[in-house]
Amino acid sequence: MIEKTAVASKEMVRSRFPKDKDVLFRPKAIIECYKEIPCNPCETSCPFHAITIGEDINAIPQIDFDKCTGCGICVHSCPGLAIMVAMIKNGKAYFKVPYELLPIPLVGERWLAVNRNGDVISDCKIEQVMPGRKSTNTTTVVTVSLEQPYLYDFVTIRRPGDE
Amino acid sequence: MIKRDLVIVGGGPAGLSAAKVALDAGMSVTLIERFNQLGGQLIKQTHKFFGSQLQYAKTRGFDIARILIDDLKGYDDQLEILLDATCVGFYPDKVLTVYQYGKYMKYLGGSVIIATGASEKVLAFENNDLPGIYGAGAIQTLMNIYGIKPGKEVVMVGSGNIGLIVSYQLIQAGVKVKALVEAASTIGGYLVHASKLKRLGVGFLMNTTVKKAIGKDHLEKVVTVKLDDRWQEIPGSESEIDADVLCISVGLSPLHQLLSMAGAHMLDVSELGGLVPKKTCDYETSIDHVYACGDVTGIEEASSAMVEGRICGLMAANHLGFKHPEAQSLEDDLNNQLCVLRQGPCGEKIRCGLKKVGEIYD
Numbered sequence: 178m179i180e181k182t183a184v185a186s187k188e189m190v191r192s193r194f195p196k197d198k199d200v201l202f203r204p205k206a207i208i209e210c211y212k213e214i215p216c217n218p219c220e221t222s223c224p225f226h227a228i229t230i231g232e233d234i235n236a237i238p239q240i241d242f243d244k245c246t247g248c249g250i251c252v253h254s255c256p257g258l259a260i261m262v263a264m265i266k267n268g269k270a271y272f273k274v275p276y277e278l279l280p281i282p283l284v285g286e287r288w289l290a291v292n293r294n295g296d297v298i299s300d301c302k303i304e305q306v307m308p309g310r311k312s313t314n315t316t317t318v319v320t321v322s323l324e325q326p327y328l329y330d331f332v333t334i335r336r337p338g339d340e
Numbered sequence: 341m342i343k344r345d346l347v348i349v350g351g352g353p354a355g356l357s358a359a360k361v362a363l364d365a366g367m368s369v370t371l372i373e374r375f376n377q378l379g380g381q382l383i384k385q386t387h388k389f390f391g392s393q394l395q396y397a398k399t400r401g402f403d404i405a406r407i408l409i410d411d412l413k414g415y416d417d418q419l420e421i422l423l424d425a426t427c428v429g430f431y432p433d434k435v436l437t438v439y440q441y442g443k444y445m446k447y448l449g450g451s452v453i454i455a456t457g458a459s460e461k462v463l464a465f466e467n468n469d470l471p472g473i474y475g476a477g478a479i480q481t482l483m484n485i486y487g488i489k490p491g492k493e494v495v496m497v498g499s500g501n502i503g504l505i506v507s508y509q510l511i512q513a514g515v516k517v518k519a520l521v522e523a524a525s526t527i528g529g530y531l532v533h534a535s536k537l538k539r540l541g542v543g544f545l546m547n548t549t550v551k552k553a554i555g556k557d558h559l560e561k562v563v564t565v566k567l568d569d570r571w572q573e574i575p576g577s578e579s580e581i582d583a584d585v586l587c588i589s590v591g592l593s594p595l596h597q598l599l600s601m602a603g604a605h606m607l608d609v610s611e612l613g614g615l616v617p618k619k620t621c622d623y624e625t626s627i628d629h630v631y632a633c634g635d636v637t638g639i640e641e642a643s644s645a646m647v648e649g650r651i652c653g654l655m656a657a658n659h660l661g662f663k664h665p666e667a668q669s670l671e672d673d674l675n676n677q678l679c680v681l682r683q684g685p686c687g688e689k690i691r692c693g694l695k696k697v698g699e700i701y702d
């Protein structure tokens with residue numbers, strides 16, 4: 178139960194992905210906001226109006242995968258660091274994830290892939306690093322690749338040696 | 341005696357927001373702040389805020405402080421800011437005594453807004469005065485104002501938003517969070533904050549509290565104990581965690597003392613964190629032209645404190661005949677913002693508490 182463990186169940190995680198896996202041949206935002214809190218920057222930051230919360234900003238965000246382009250602006254914007262972008266390409270899973278620790282990874286490095294329970298599940302390759310811009314408000318977003326079977330398990334990266 | 345249209349006690353999110361609106365309405369304002377800079381707790385907050393754009397959502401707390409402080413620029417002939425100044429007395433005739441740099445001063449406000457915020461609750465256990473045991477606010481002050489790491493390994497007590505946020509800040513500063521201890525069976529704060537910690541490898545010890553601290557000159561070990569469903573210690577369930585820092589984040593109490601001293605009608609409301617002033621829907625306390633806003637009226641998020649502060653500034657101005665250029669539309673908009681912030685399940689406690697002090701939410 179997430180209120181006791183802070184870990185979303187497999188069913189909860191799956192419910193945030195497109196039902197049809199083929200949709201992920203293009204990048205899509207995965208929004209893991211499971212409880213109602215007063216917050217709506219994902220909705221107001223999306224340039225494609227793909228995310229809907231509505232007038233009651235406590236409502237849980239709904240995403241329209243037809244409109245989502247996987248641009249990742251919501252990943253930068255979410256105060257809860259609860260959004261990532263997922264994509265499947267050539268049998269690999271690609272993710273854009275927010276990362277707020279130092280040091281910031283470098284492109285080409287191999288880091289550890291971590292699941293929602295904080296366990297290392299695999300290693301992964303750092304594909305791209307978009308640092309927070311001049312303003313302190315943007316969060317660094319890192320693109321990584323790893324084996325496709327970890328699609329529903331992966332959530333963040335960890336520096337090798339920090340196991 | 342220095343006379344002002346409005347004296348505001350507290351330069352945090354509520355006080356700063358109140359000042360801005362009152363200045364726009366044309367009032368002369370003195371803002372009294374105990375610390376050596378304005379911003380209150382905002383200056384220690386490195387996380388991005390929730391809420392909507394109207395309350396600076398997705399902006400980091402210390403940047404919000406900068407925005408609110410910048411909003412007060414350009415009012416030099418109307419505004420006096422006293423830093424390092426403590427309001428030590430407040431009387432029913434709206435006289436305030438202020439201590440600053442070894443001197444006492446007396447102020448008389450046409451209106452007074454009390455926006456003193458809150459103080460941290462403590463936890464009773466054996467050796468809780470050992471060096472290395474801090475409140476969460478002290479840890480944030482050390483790290484985020486003075487740039488000092490409090491230690492190497494920390495045990496956090498309390499899973500409310502402050503406990504969760506400060507744990508995350510400690511990890512960002514390179515401090516190891518050994519465990520997060522929570523007496524209740526469920527996590528108190530936002531789950532998105534808790535999930536952030538969980539994926540960084542922090543263990544949550546639920547139904548657990550601190551039994552005692554061990555150490556000679558400084559904290560060395562924390563002894564935890566499991567609690568049953570009646571919050572009683574389970575004998576034999578003790579366990580030891582090596583740590584040089586214990587951070588206590590078990591809630592806040594409104595800083596009501598000035599209002600109590602002036603004789604404002606106070607109510608003890610557990611949902612709001614303790615003793616709070618009874619107030620009208622115009623934020624006026626039982627003393628005419630004395631208002632209160634922010635955490636001193638009930639423990640809540642800074643987002644609400646800012647909105648309450650603006651309403652309070654507007655009311656203080658209105659009642660003394662100062663006309664804010666957008667008074668009516670502003671009032672409607674601000675009240676709507678508060679309703680929206682509080683209407684979800686997270687707002688249930690505050691809605692329930694506010695009903696008891698005279699504000700009605702349906």
